[in-house]
Amino acid sequence: MTSNAVSVKELSKKFGKFVAVDKVSFDIPEGEILGLLGPNGAGKTTTIRMLCGLLKPDSGSANVLGYDVAKNPEEIKKRIGYMSQKFSLYNDLRVAENLDFYAAIYGISQASERKKRVDELLEIAGIKDFRRELTKNLSGAWRQRVALSCAIIHDPKMLFLDEATAGVDPLARRSFWDLIYQLAGRGISVLATTHYMDEADYCNIIAMMYQGKIVALAGPDEIKEQQPGVLIHIETDKPVEAQEFLTEDNTVINSSVQGVQLHVTVPDEQAIPNLRARLDQAGFAVHALEVIQPSLEDAFTAIVQREREES
Template sequence: MIAVKVDQLSKRFGDFVAVDDISFEVPRGQIFGFLGPNGAGKTTTIRMLLGLLRPSAGSATVLGLDVQRQAETLRQRIGYMSQKFSLYNDLTVDENLNFYAGVYGVRGARLRQRKADILAMAGLVGRQRTLTRHLSGGWKQRLALGAAMLHEPEMLFLDEPTAGVDPLSRRTFWNLLYEQAAAGVTILVTTHYMDEAENCQALAFIQRGRLVASGSPQEIKETQMHSQVLEVTCDQPDAAVVALRKLGIFEEVALYGAQLHVITPDAAARQAVVTQTLTAAGVHVLALAVIPPSLEDVFIASVGGARHV
């Protein structure tokens, strides 16, 4: 069963092409990750799938409903959590849930049960009378997810839901998503965090409005990364990046934590020139190793390659 089907979808704003002829599918019950740099077209795509923005060309269905002709029906079956915190800081936790319940038409005994479920899920039991502005970023995030789920949607659209949230809160949030996916809820999430992307069952990379890679994390690593990764450990990684990029012979040189990842077709053969170049630049090389590419390596290579198309 397919939850989302996108067929040659495009969106133009005057002469600017925000989304350029993209196609993909999301099976039901799957966590689907949508990755790309700022301005790549992620949010524009989501807004079209929500029926908030009319496509310039192409078509899309969500839960079998046409996003243009059946948008009102669709909104009763999906939940949406935007990039920016969308609840009201001057209302309490309970008042925010009541407001969103009214929007979705959840009332009476069902509302009481749903609020109890949401408060338990989000760990907010006992905080119902707390003003939302007094909640930490992690609590606000879980409250926003709970509000999006009040009406028991079949699908959730989450646009950068963990931006600016500490790692522990991010992990707690993703545990909640896994529980929802296990219960059959389909989730489409945009993220900048590669560790989160690794936890998605399928991914799509978008750059300048175009899809540049798609598949499971493992499939993308195996099919999209034709070069190799040389990991460099040295005492001056910032200076090392500058020195190696000046050579102009590598596909990409990027910092990866305390190490450098050098992407090149033949990593083993390039070890000598890397060592010589860094030594000449006054950088002490501590270790060199050819390693399997990470998802971040593949993402950088895919997006970098798309810039030159």
Template structure:
């Protein structure tokens, strides 16, 4: 089966600035593809090109079988897009917002009721259909924006930071809805700054300065970037300890996590290496244990350490 989203050497320049630089990836049907990266990495620009809203400066992309540059209208008919700064009509109720957007999406009057009830029940908003958008709590606003994006039964969904600023429970609820959608055959491309959410993605792609710097399943990324042990260390003078470990033999990477240190060891190195290095610097270790790397460890290693080179 052909991939639902395909980007091949996609580029976007704004004047002389290259915001998206040779980005290639593909997303199979039913997958949740997570695009991660610091502010300004080029995530929204990539999404806008894939949605047929912004013409690529180079490369090509197709969504649901349609070329984004040649057939942007066909692309738009087949996708749902929740933009980073989505707009709702604040003075309209949930239901009135849905009805307004159904007009934009060309839903016929005959089908409106069915589609409205379908999206409201899918997003758990049926009980709130008479509330004003402006009075909805954050998590429900997000779900209303998603409801609007689902009205025309799109096969592909682009969600640009759909859970920004939403509490953890509401974020979890949102992700349950995303899973319901993919189990029904939708394909989702989502951006997020929440690394716990990235763990839910089938594939995670990290972007830095317009380029893809790592891609794989969360498990693959952890294995590739932490082939040796990852240690969590509590000790005195953590900043000094960090400086000692950075670049030392046997230590692949080290970073601060609050008041603790995480040190990724090179393959074959053991915790003794760390004890020896810190001991020699006169630093007392109060705790040291091997932990499983999180995507936050991977993200920090790849993006802030500036290590380039896609993994596959």
């Protein structure tokens, strides 16, 4: 039986009267990656801060690596890795010195043990060639790898990443995720927040958060499959205007503009000819119209639209 690295039940946090986290529940089995997704202000960072033992919950419970966040926050802080968007590295230290410094902070007191661990991480993170480089000279993508290495220098079994890939180019994000995967393969469990939907496909479990609540919790494929109706991809010169026009249409379950494309969900394929006819009649030049599989971004847009309509 696999046990859970993290187990959260009805966890809640208020700031004054404002409910930032509202009865959130999920589990992260050992060695798995959970992606916590949601728009700005959804409550992701607040959830992470409670799980890291940095913020006391108002109600509910959370267990991290066998410790209760409310009762044993200090035990949790020692045993987890945490990388926030505003991770701090010492710019005037060399890469290996930064790692050594964090190892000392985490209480690895023997210099020989610190060196062993620093060498190991330089290897794992692929940053050996930079060991003597001043940290301030590194590009964003390499700094990020150094920051991750610092966050796991003490060999934590649980890693929290809060927008760790923000501001890094797509290629570097991909190789960063390869590294996260490797870590999960070594038995480290991961909770990662991100605004990039393409990253969610790397996760074993997706928890979508909206206005403090979990609105979807499943594997990425399941979340896509759970979406009702048929998704149509439309290419037209005026996607925004076409979406506006279609909001009047009662066969349209939801719609979203993604760059120059318009994505529209209808109940079934029978609704498609009518939809096309109405767009033609209204004078929208339709260059392409086809049924596609929903992406996580489509699923997320649909779920949030449903939540908005219900609230």
